[in-house]
Amino acid sequence: MRPCGVFDKSYGLDIAIIRTWQHWVILISALILLYTFPLFGSYYLVSFMNSLAITVIVVLGLQIVSGYCGQISFGQAAFMAIGAYTSAILTIKFGFSFWIALPLSGIMAGIVGIIGGAPSLRIKGMYLAMATIAIHFVVIWLILHMEITGSFKGLYPLPPSLGGFEFDTDERIFYIIMTVMVIMTYAARNLVRSKVGRAFVAIRDNDLAGEVMGVNLYYYKLLAFFVSCFYAGIAGSLWGHLITVVNTEQFTLMHALEYVGMLIIGGMGSIPGVFFGVLFIRILNELVMFSSPVLAKALPWLGSSPAAALGLIAFGLAVIVFLIFEPRGLAHRWEIFKASYRLYPFAH
Amino acid sequence: MRKQSVIFLLMVLAICVGLVTLSSTSFAKEVSYLSLADYTGPIAGLNVPADMGLEDYIKDINSKGGVDGVKIKFIGIDTRYDVARAVSAYKRYRRTPRLLVVNSISTGIGKAVARLIERDKRLQIVPGDGEFQAHIQRTFIWGPAYQDAFAATLDWIMDDWKAKGNSGAPVVGYLSWDNPYGREHLRGGKEYAEKLGIKFLPPEFFPPGTLKHDVYLTRLAKAGANYIHAGGVDPTPTNVIRDAYALGITKKIQMTTDYWGPTALGIGVHAKALEGTVITSFYQRGDDSRNNPFVADLWKKHRGSMEKFNEVYGMGMSWGMTYVAGLTAALKAVGYDNLKPDDMYKAYQGITGLDKHGIQGVCAYSPTSRRGSLEVKIYRVKNGKIVPITDWRKAPDAVSLHKF
């Protein structure tokens, strides 16, 4: 995003993420706006932002494994569950502090992710996608049939605390979640433009060609799964400590499908696309969910259940219409906009 | 194309704005009731008719001028059996002034919302988990706990066994959904069976939406079960019993269900298969409910012909009765201007003995009880109709038998 006439005169300038002073202004004011949000945003908006940010972290992970490395995964919800459960078990049963449990739950999810990603060494495309669905159900089944996970009863993690300060409300935990999200976004943005990121893209575009060029397929595919599941685990841990209840009904296949949907709507292979996609689906979802009582009240003969059904139809239709007009995702439109902004006022 | 889409968007926007303005015309004095219900998922068969009953009841109260001039606003949110959606929805309405009661119609959702409820000093009602009776907090259950009703079924089984001239104790099998709801009955129910000396077979669990249940039924039958209890929210128990009938099991083994068992509406087509099934219910079923003038009049007024009448409608009305009674007491205590959710919580503990027009036993909420009522009635399917075979009887307290 830079105006016409800005040229890179050195390698340093070429690889800078933040290129011009306008970028710095926008970035810093956006960060200030983000961190002061609980001061002026309503309670509902703050809690909505929390769940939004957690979803962003999950989908960032998905973007790395699916958008960049080309391995479609429907297992993200299950890996999020692993993160949430690990964090809950560590803090409740072993007395770890949240601050240690958070990275550990990411690593735990990542390790399970390596096992879960192992089929990708042999399976590709839609077949791999189905294999990850299978992994989802196996993970959930295992959680339900183990003693340490509280089986059907679930676990009750506590809100994080730091030196006596309890992050027990949405407004307080907001700062933790946002900080983690900013760090994770920064990490993802940098990972995908490093050697590793280029290897991922090579695998996505043509894995055979990548192998011929010297990309170690096994290593990089498993690495992609590790990173992606690490993200999911971190998000799961945050989610558990935000909701303070963890059970398997929070991590369903529908969520995993929704994450992939966000990815496609946002645009594959683009970090800003993650934000677009998450915002689009989540806002649409909330609109639909909260318009149905409004609808039921405005049209009293309709009743609540039909209003909910109309909401479902509206959700489905909105996605259908969106896909017809923008099948390559919002990031694609964003790229076009950036390119034309860069050329303005010239035509080419 | 672009012009068209702009026009389309503008139209959608206009409709949205219109709807919002239409619905935001609110009454001067208003209290809210939030229903976190599953209108479009696996337990919709229970949620939809129940909320219909409640909505109609509230409409009726409002058209008569409300409770002491205070109108009730019903907010129904479709959670799709999804905890994340429900929590988000609760947070959306959490700061609504005078949101007095939240109804979380799913075990998972109830548990996730419970902590927020404690913090907000509000109260919530949930289906039937005995856990909430064992740890008294701000969560109330609709009727007797699942394990209580199951224990009542076991009592009936013992009576039936002896009435048939058998000695000793029967063998009882249990099969239900593979989720927290399916296991709740056994937390206390199993202990009660041991107390009665009943031989309880290892329970069977299957996922919701299973096509055939032959494996489980044959295993229970082979283990010598004399009675099989089929759990799950209708139509699951109906389908289980259909399978049992097709296997010829129902001739030798008596099938029983809990209070989400078959409704009169579902029995119509499967009358032959369901014949003889025993249903333990805390609300009126079959013709009992149909002939209850209080229920039937409201249904006829809002829904027309009785052809599609569902008994769960009456149960929904009973939530409304509790709410109105609680509201009346709370208004009397503090008045509308000072009304806080906590006052409703206090009021709910004091409406012990509230008469629910026969739909269900008298209200049993009290400072030490979270049960909506204590009585159950046992019904049996006879010639395609649900007929009571006992009067209202107190369900035994099975919750206290289990260590939660």
Place this chain on the structure above:
Amino acid sequence: MIEFFQHAITGLMIGSLYALVAAGIVLVYKATHVVSLAHGQLVAFGALFFWLFLGGLGLPFWLSLVPAFVLTALLGLLIERLALRPLIGQPLFAAFLMTFAIFIALEGVFVLYLKGETRTLPAFLPEGNLDISGISIPINQLISFCVAVLLFAAVSLLFKYTKLGLGMRATAEDHRLAQSTGIIVKNIFSYIWILSAMVAAVAGIATANVMDIYYMLPYIGISGLIVAICGGLDSLLGALVVGLLLGFVENVGAAYLDPLVGGGVKDVAAYVVLLAVLLIRPYGLFGLVKIERI
């Protein structure tokens, strides 16, 4: 031993339903390379349309079969024309998401119509059990099993011996090549969706025979998807064999493994089989192995 055969037969009967559902998914994939999540809804709507005429209007069996087929086919055609055709040439994952969106929208319609109620098909097939040396087989399920097998044979013959089938096979092979030989690929897409919807209607009616029509019915599409993937996405034979196999494994697994692990085998049996099959044969049991070139 008799008990084992009894469980196996019951499993195979259920398996034939899975196979029927999977067949529709395979058909769509073969021609358009789109994996359809919306297929479960087509199955449910097939059953619902049939109920409308048989149970709702009280028409005789054969008379209600025809409009049910026509309506389901129309629904399939509508999905193809309105939602999927604009996506030709776009990323396949957009099409995949599109089928998911269709699933949700159709679920809304389903809910709007049913309003929390359950619909049950009146018994339209002869009832009773067939007894073969101690093993009892419900006659109505035996009939639907036979129908499933016959349907597979019919569709295979259609593919092999008719001009339309030839066009479909050519399209499955390569869209561009098929187009250059004068086949109108877009029309083939429409035909294949109609065919798939009709197979879905058969599957829906057969499923509604053992299970009520309610919210869980569309989710049989997930079992169908597993079968389709296990058998190979482009193999009808695979759908049939693996469908039967899956029913068998689920049922026999639940019968003999449940007591060992404490229940709930039915929840995961299908997925464990899927993982095992894919690890051994990455393109499914009968799927076409693609040879990749750079």
